[in-house]
Amino acid sequence: MSEHKFPSWISFRVKPAEYQKIHGLFSKTTHRKLSEYARNVLLQKPVTIKVRNESADQYLDEMIGLKKELNAIGNNYNQAIKKLHTLNHISEVKWWLNSHEPLHQNFMQLTERIFQKLNEIHRQWSSE
Numbered sequence: 001m002s003e004h005k006f007p008s009w010i011s012f013r014v015k016p017a018e019y020q021k022i023h024g025l026f027s028k029t030t031h032r033k034l035s036e037y038a039r040n041v042l043l044q045k046p047v048t049i050k051v052r053n054e055s056a057d058q059y060l061d062e063m064i065g066l067k068k069e070l071n072a073i074g075n076n077y078n079q080a081i082k083k084l085h086t087l088n089h090i091s092e093v094k095w096w097l098n099s100h101e102p103l104h105q106n107f108m109q110l111t112e113r114i115f116q117k118l119n120e121i122h123r124q125w126s127s128e
Contacts, residue, residue, distance in 0.1 A: 010042075012068050059121050066114050 031037040
């Protein structure tokens with residue numbers, strides 16, 4: 001008989017609270033089917049529990065914040081470029097370039113922070 005065929009059945013009833021507890025424990029594992037999880041528990045086989053990676057969570061939080069900041073800066077740049085296309089005189093273009101230099105510097109600093117954070121995370125994960 002093949003390894004994936006199970007000729008015998010075991011059925012039992014549980015209270016709703018018990019089912020919630022069992023299902024809660026099951027959902028924290030890598031098993032895809034409750035029957036697979038139950039079989040391993042009843043036969044006292046190892047059960048693999050999912051573990052959250054704190055450094056990955058911190059990395060994701062940092063990247064989400066940086067993405068929002070970059071998106072806001074990108075929107076400001078788009079508005080500024082649209083304004084640049086409507087300017088008629090060279091003096092207006094020079095004024096625009098001078099007035100938007102802080103925005104450019106902010107963008108460059110933020111980009112540098114992203115690269116530093118990526119390198120830091122890469123070094124941490126490479127050494128593990």
